[in-house]
Amino acid sequence: MAHVCIHWFRKGLRLHDNPALMSALRGCKEIYPLFILDPCIHNKESMGVNPWRFLMGSLQDLDGSLRKLNLRLFVVRGKPQDILPQLFQKWGVSRMTYEYDTEHYSRSRDLKVSELAKEHGVEVVYKISHTLHDVDRIIEENNGKAPLTYGRFQTVLKTLGPPKRPIPSPTVEDIKDVKAPCVESHEEQQYGLPSLEELGHDLSCLQEAPFPGGEEEALRRLEESMERTGWVCSFEKPQTAPNSLSPSTTVLSPYLTFGCLSARTFWWRLADVYQGKKHSAPPVSLHGQLLWREFFYTASVGVPNFDRMLDNPVCTQIDWDTNPEYLSAWKEARTGFPFVDAIMTQLRQEGWVHHLARHAVACFLTRGDLWISWEEGKKVFEGLLLDGDWALNAGNWLWLSASAFFHQYFRVYSPIAFGKKTDKHGEYIKKYLPVLKKFPVEYIYEPWKAPLSVQKAAGCIVGKDYPSPIVVHEVISKQNIQRMKTSYGKRSQGVSQSPQPTKVAEKRKGPSVLDMLKNKKKKK
DNA sequence: TATGGTGTTGTGTCG
């Protein structure tokens, strides 16, 4: 029996390495490639103009690639649990496929939708292809808990072997028996692509996108990076500059977030480049970066309430301040610290900043200077970043605020010194904060220290044309280290008093490969 | 159960 099938695109906005799409095409007589604009995700508040534009571009590219196969993308608007049952009926659907998504929201949504599909006699098939591995298996192999250190994570990964090889894109041959429905009245039936204006963003401040969305651009960008074999083999993340004028890293993260690029395609492409050459290794290598992604994905699945402080068993409980003035100043790039403000400006304009730049501003907002909860910072990043991946964003905020994973809270980034290491002359600051363009080099990181005559000559008076610093970093950061110490003190008391997390972790049935290795060692 | 080594990416100072 041939199927009428919906392939539901959510992430995974690509044709290459898309096993769910492939299984949609198998034994299929009619296919509806579908994207749902979900008001819970795609709204003005949680999605800023840049990520929205990236999504638009990705959908456009996807539709273009589908057209080459004589198919079209169907875009509909509404809650999936309302929309899908209607479509099941309207189109006479017998099968639905999608890529597995580990995010909390997605999992509960998919659970609901699967129930509805069952009621409508629709078979649901999903495949894992957003992550390198099945993260539930990683947790299982680690006795039901997510590894909390990278080292431990790597040990567990070794028992799983390399990720699966990516599969190729479907070809005309793969769809020769598949009928493309409703091609003619596509726009009239309101299945057309959304417009940039649809969310009601202000588009006037929009510059040309430095990182346009889409699978084609993702694969082009991948190849562009992989051509530099020497650079790829010697890549060490901590050695790359956060404030270079053009990115010092691949900027493939947005394409991974939306699934325009398959992580497994990237991983195996790197393995090709490494082949037979001396190369850097995790955690600092490019392979290592993909493993960090996997690490946080795993943690986000294994840790309850991963994206908040309360009832999060791995998160240090800290008495963060509520300070709307400080928060706005940080968000709107008016802290008075040029390095911080330049980063926040680039973030707003381009939707991407270097990982270490994120460190600097995240540390500044939380434990370093402003003592504002990492959850606030997380929300701001989510709206602005093209690669605002739920798991990675929450995980890195936990890390930077020394709430989980990272605990050396006395290592505080200086908003003055850190940037100087890789940009002595403050070129980066001058690019993103043109108001400071004429400031002499010796004051570019600390304009408030310049004598008034110098400020006048530079055409920029601190406190008038550019804000005065909102805190005295040298003083506040020392106080905050003490506050961290207090929070950590309470933490170690709390752990011994309160029982383990209420949720009982699912343990694997037999001994894990790790257990067996352990036993083997013991016998020796 | 105790203990010592380690941790992707700090700063500032000294030599």
Place this chain on the structure above:
DNA sequence: ACGACACAACACCAT
């Protein structure tokens, strides 16, 4: 230019 060290001392993991 670069390494060593103090800062003050954490959590996690292997043994």
